[in-house]
Every structure is written in structure tokens, then in C-alpha cells.
Amino acid sequence: MAEAVANKMQGPQGPKPKRIISGRNIVLYGFLIVAALYWLLPLYVMVVTSLKGLPEVRMGNIFSPPMEITFEPWVKAWDSACTGLYCEGLKVGFWNSIKILIPSTVISIIIASVNGYALSFWRFKGSEIFFTILLFGAFIPYQVMLYPLVIILRELGLFSSLGGVVLVHTIFGMPILTLLFRNYFAGVPDELFKAARVDGAGFWRIFFQIMLPMSLPIFVVAIILQVTGIWNDFLFGIIYAGTTNFPMTVQLNNIVNSTQGVKEYNVNMAATLLTGALPLIVYFVSGKLFVRGIAAGAVKG
Amino acid sequence: MPSFFRQIEQKTWWKRRPKILRNLSAKIAALPMIAVALVGFVGCSVWSIVYSFTSSKSLPKERFVGFKQYDRLFDSSRWQTSVENVAVYGICSLVFSLVVGFLLAVALDQKIRFENTFRTIFLYPFALSFIVTGLVWQWLLNADFGVAQVIRDIGFTSFELNILSNRDYAIYAIIIAGLWQGTGFVMALMLAGLRGIDQDIWKASRVDGIPAWRTYLFIVIPMMKPVFITTLVIIASGIVKVFDLVVALTAGGPGGSSELPAKYVYDFMFGRANLGQALAASTVMLTTVLIILIPWAYLEFSHKKDSENG
Numbered sequence: 321m322a323e324a325v326a327n328k329m330q331g332p333q334g335p336k337p338k339r340i341i342s343g344r345n346i347v348l349y350g351f352l353i354v355a356a357l358y359w360l361l362p363l364y365v366m367v368v369t370s371l372k373g374l375p376e377v378r379m380g381n382i383f384s385p386p387m388e389i390t391f392e393p394w395v396k397a398w399d400s401a402c403t404g405l406y407c408e409g410l411k412v413g414f415w416n417s418i419k420i421l422i423p424s425t426v427i428s429i430i431i432a433s434v435n436g437y438a439l440s441f442w443r444f445k446g447s448e449i450f451f452t453i454l455l456f457g458a459f460i461p462y463q464v465m466l467y468p469l470v471i472i473l474r475e476l477g478l479f480s481s482l483g484g485v486v487l488v489h490t491i492f493g494m495p496i497l498t499l500l501f502r503n504y505f506a507g508v509p510d511e512l513f514k515a516a517r518v519d520g521a522g523f524w525r526i527f528f529q530i531m532l533p534m535s536l537p538i539f540v541v542a543i544i545l546q547v548t549g550i551w552n553d554f555l556f557g558i559i560y561a562g563t564t565n566f567p568m569t570v571q572l573n574n575i576v577n578s579t580q581g582v583k584e585y586n587v588n589m590a591a592t593l594l595t596g597a598l599p600l601i602v603y604f605v606s607g608k609l610f611v612r613g614i615a616a617g618a619v620k621g
Numbered sequence: 622m623p624s625f626f627r628q629i630e631q632k633t634w635w636k637r638r639p640k641i642l643r644n645l646s647a648k649i650a651a652l653p654m655i656a657v658a659l660v661g662f663v664g665c666s667v668w669s670i671v672y673s674f675t676s677s678k679s680l681p682k683e684r685f686v687g688f689k690q691y692d693r694l695f696d697s698s699r700w701q702t703s704v705e706n707v708a709v710y711g712i713c714s715l716v717f718s719l720v721v722g723f724l725l726a727v728a729l730d731q732k733i734r735f736e737n738t739f740r741t742i743f744l745y746p747f748a749l750s751f752i753v754t755g756l757v758w759q760w761l762l763n764a765d766f767g768v769a770q771v772i773r774d775i776g777f778t779s780f781e782l783n784i785l786s787n788r789d790y791a792i793y794a795i796i797i798a799g800l801w802q803g804t805g806f807v808m809a810l811m812l813a814g815l816r817g818i819d820q821d822i823w824k825a826s827r828v829d830g831i832p833a834w835r836t837y838l839f840i841v842i843p844m845m846k847p848v849f850i851t852t853l854v855i856i857a858s859g860i861v862k863v864f865d866l867v868v869a870l871t872a873g874g875p876g877g878s879s880e881l882p883a884k885y886v887y888d889f890m891f892g893r894a895n896l897g898q899a900l901a902a903s904t905v906m907l908t909t910v911l912i913i914l915i916p917w918a919y920l921e922f923s924h925k926k927d928s929e930n931g
Contacts, residue, residue: 442647523646
């Protein structure tokens with residue numbers, strides 16, 4: 321289904337335009353350009369504000385380009401901006417986010433890919449019921465599960481640690497990822513699987529030697545989905561990671577919203593851009609795969 | 622019929638092993654999923670519901686007090702504000718994101734130039750964190766230096782735009798920011814839906830001389846009903862969860878006027894050490910989601926069953 325959605329994104333369709341300059345085209349492009357400007361404006365304002373000195377920010381117009389470009393706000397945001405008590409900048413949060421991101425992405429994708437494979441080819445009694453419960457879990461408000469998870473993590477000795485937040489990301493990533501892999505493997509011809517069975521290959525052998533090599537694209541989609549999702553998380557980071565492991569989003573919010581005294585808007589915008597940089601890069605580089613990822617997350621198969 | 626055959630086939634494959642050992646690797650591999658589904662989702666939800674009937678303060682205690690927490694919840698003016706806000710936020714986001722998202726998708730579907738560029742522009746905020754979105758809009762809507770100052774510079778010297786510090790309008794700031802982030806996603810889903818429609822419709826309507834807008838309104842939109850419903854469910858279940866955006870943009874202020882249920886739960890759970898109250902609020906949230914979800918799941922499921930049989 322996800323693939324179908326992505327394919328449908330490719331060719332432009334619909335009724336044919338007649339002339340290049342026509343009333344219809346003026347309205348059409350006018351609408352699109354106005355909308356595009358509205359959507360680009362915040363990004364533009366972030367960039368120009370982050371490159372201005374504080375006096376210029378206070379004097380001038382937020383839309384005007386900087387008269388004197390300075391990278392000081394960026395350096396300060398990264399290195400020495402204050403988050404309430406500490407003045408170590410966003411770099412701490414950046415590395416924490418990386419430390420959370422890599423194991424969470426790897427573990428959740430490994431588990432979900434095996435699950436998706438088992439659900440497509442090795443159904444057992446009850447497997448569909450568990451899967452339905454899992455999918456329902458994707459819609460349950462996180463608030464219902466926050467406190468019981470605190471207790472579980474405390475019992476496991478993982479509360480307020482990197483391990484805890486990784487586990488939580490693995491749990492909440494599971495529904496969408498399992499769905500993604502299940503739908504992908506459901507598209508793999510049954511004959512392929514049966515041939516391997518006849519040749520005597522078992523569960524793991526078929527997975528590693530046949531399914532893995534042919535499912536690289538869906539792994540890329542899953543990675544995109546998880547990297548952007550985990551990087552952008554705030555709620556789990558603030559609850560389960562513990563103060564020393566706060567991810568970048570939490571630190572960003574602390575820098576901007578808990579400053580006392582003079583608000584340094586340029587530093588704030590540089591910090592915001594730094595936090596948004598990784599998902600934006602992923603988005604612009606991956607292009608259609610990103611769309612495919614979110615469509616897969618959204619459109620049921 | 623084919624699934625019937627498959628069942629027989631599988632049964633013969635595993636005939637000689639005891640029941641529980643059949644398909645053992647798959648069962649082992651599915652253990653994490655089973656654990657997450659049962660312990661994580663079902664177990665945790667049930668635990669929260671049960672403890673919402675207790676008078677737990679900072680730690681869970683089995684002192685059951687019936688519906689007292691719920692009485693207190695519905696009497697609380699902060700909760701009432703939260704519910705009103707989420708209703709306003711929900712209705713505005715649903716209407717605007719569906720209308721604008723659909724219009725953008727239709728515009729992109731007109732064989733235009735730079736389609737990819739436009740689509741990339743509309744969708745990029747969706748890649749960002751709600752915290753990032755919240756902070757950008759906090760800056761843009763800043764009463765002293767933001768867009769308001771630009772309008773004052775143009776010549777409207779007495780222009781005031783202080784929606785972030787106005788009790789009545791703070792929630793609209795959150796709506797504006799939320800729409801900026803989410804509309805592109807709706808557009809992407811709608812575009813996929815439009816591309817999924819049989820293109821012969823267009824030929825037929827042109828032959829009949831029906832104008833394009835009427836074709837969209839009376840033929841295409843009814844055909845896209847499943848896409849609309851799925852989108853609706855996704856946005857709606859997202860609306861209930863909104864948390865980061867408020868924290869970053871207004872922190873619930875001014876004076877608690879832009880509180881939302883998710884933040885209410887968080888504050889009572891971790892800030893005010895009033896667990897019973899937080900769990901009652903979260904149970905109400907869960908109930909609301911189930912009310913949206915169950916009819917939809919039922920429709921989806923029965924629909925699928927029909928198409929499999931037919």
C-alpha cells in the first residue's frame with residue numbers, strides 16, 4: 321500500500337491545462353506561490369534572525385536580511401547558551417540525542433523487521449490478535465501509559481537513564497514499524513518463501529538470506545521514520561532520560577523558555593535551527609522516501 | 622478459498638510436532654511484540670484506569686475512592702479550560718488542514734511546473750519537532766519585535782498583535798503553529814488519494830462538459846471518502862496528544878488559558894504529585910480516543926471482511 325502511494329505521487333495527473341498564461345493559471349500559481357511564501361517565511365525568519373546581532377534584532381524588522389552577518393549566536397547556542405543552571409549550550413543535548421537515537425533506531429528496526437516477517441509468513445494462532453492490539457496501541461494517548469512505564473523502568477533499574485528512554489522509543493516505535501514491515505513482506509511472492517521452505521531453510525535462514533537482501537528500501541524508509549521521530553521527541557526525553565541525558569529538544573526548550581533576564585532572540589533562533597537541522601537534512605536528502613515513510617505510517621494496508 | 626487451502630497446507634507441514642512447538646522460531650521472534658502489546662499497551666492502560674479510582678498522591682496507593690477523582694476533574698476550571706481548548710484546537714485544525722490540504726493537493730495535481738519543489742516546501746515543517754515549530758512561532762508572534770513590528774513599520778503605527786499574551790487568543794497561536802506544521806501532511810495524503818482515483822473520470826466529465834470544480838466536488842470528493850476518513854482519524858488522534866507544542870509556544874499561559882489535556886496530565890503526574898487526578902484525566906483522554914477509534918476500526922474491519930468474501 322505504501323509503495324502504491326509513493327508511486328501515485330510520481331506522475332502529475334488530472335485535467336490538462338490549455339494555455340500557459342490564462343486566468344486559470346494565474347489563480348493556480350498565485351495560490352501556490354502565496355502558500356509557499358507563507359510556509360517558507362518561518363524558516364527564512366529563523367535564518368536571518370540567527371545571523372543578526374542582538375541590537376539589530378531589537379531595532380529592525382524580522383524580515384529584513386542582516387546588515388552585518390555574525391555567526392556569534394550560532395557559536396553561543398552550540399557552546400555556551402544557558403539552560404537554567406548550566407551554561408554549556410546545545411552540544412550536550414546534541415550528543416545525548418545521538419546517544420538515544422542510534423540504539424533506539426537500530427533496536428526498534430531489528431525487532432520490528434523480524435516481527436513483520438513473522439506476521440507475514442509464519443502466522444501462528446493469535447498472531448493477528450496481538451498485531452491488532454499493537455496497532456491500537458499506536459492510537460492510545462501516551463498519557464495513559466506514562467506512569468506505569470515509570471514503574472516498569474524503575475523495577476528494571478532503567479528509569480532516568482539512556483537505556484530507559486531507548487526502551488520507551490522501541491516500545492512506541494513498534495506499532496508503525498511492524499505495520500510497515502508486515503505490509504512490505506506481504507508483497508513478497510509466496511512462491512519465493514515456499515521454494516525456500518522446500519529447500520529446507522528455516523525461519524532465520526529465510527529471513528537473513530532471502531528477505532533481508534531484498535528489503536533494503538523498506539529499511540531505509542524505516543530509518544527515516546525513526547530518525548526524524550526519535551530526534552523530534554520531547555515527552556519521553558523529559559520524563560525517562562533523566563536530567564543528565566536530556567535530548568536536544570528538551571535542552572532547546574530550556575534554553576529558550578527558562579532564560580531569565582535579557583532574551584537573546586538571535587541565539588534562540590540559532591539553537592532552534594541547530595535542533596531542526598538533522599531532521600531537515602534527512603527530509604531534503606530523502607525526498608520521496610520521507611513521503612513514503614509517513615504515508616506508510618498513515619495509510620493502513 | 623485460497624486462504625482455506627493455505628491453512629490445510631500449513632497444517633500438513635507441522636503435523637507431527639506438538640502444538641506449542643509448531644512455528645517455534647516465529648513465536649520466539651514475536652515475543653517482543655506480544656510483550657509490548659500485552660504488558661505495554663493493555664497492561665499499562667488497565668493499570669492507569671484502575672489507579673484512576675484511587676486517591677494516589679505522589680506514589681500509587683490502593684485506596685479506592687470511587688469516582689471522586691473524576692468529580693474533582695470535571696469541577697476543575699483548569700480541566701474545563703483544557704477541554705474547551707482542545708475542542709477549539711481540534712475543530713479549527715481539522716477544518717483548516719482538511720480544506721487547505723485538499724486545495725493544495727488539487728492545485729499540485731494540475732500538471733503544474735515545479736510540483737516537487739512546491740510539495741517539498743509544504744511538507745518540510747512536518748519533519749520538524751513541535752518544539753522547533755513552537756519556538757519559531759513564538760518569535761514570529763512576538764508582540765514587540767515580531768510580525769507586529771513589521772506591520773507597524775509599514776505605517777499602521779498603532780497595530781497591536783499580542784495574541785500570545787492575551788487570554789482569549791493564545792490558543793489560536795497554537796492553532797496557527799499547528800496548522801503550519803501539519804497541513805503539508807494532509808496535503809501529501811490527499812495528493813496520494815487524488816492520484817489513486819481512476820483517471821477516466823476526467824475524460825468522462827470532459828465529454829459531458831462538466832466543469833472541473835463540479836467534478837471535484839461531486840465526483841472526486843465522494844470517491845475519496847476512505848482517504849478523508851483515514852486522514853480524519855489520524856489528525857484526531859494526534860490532536861488529543863498535543864503536548865510539546867503548547868509547552869514550547871505558550872507553556873499553557875497566559876494564566877493557564879491555553880492549557881491542553883495532555884499537559885494537564887503531565888503537570889499533575891510529574892509536577893504536582895497528584896497521580897490519581899492525572900490518571901483520571903488520562904482515562905478520560907483514552908475514552909475519547911476510543912470513541913473516535915472504535916467505530917472507524919469497526920467500519921474498516923467489516924469493510925475488509927466484505928471485500929475478502931466477495
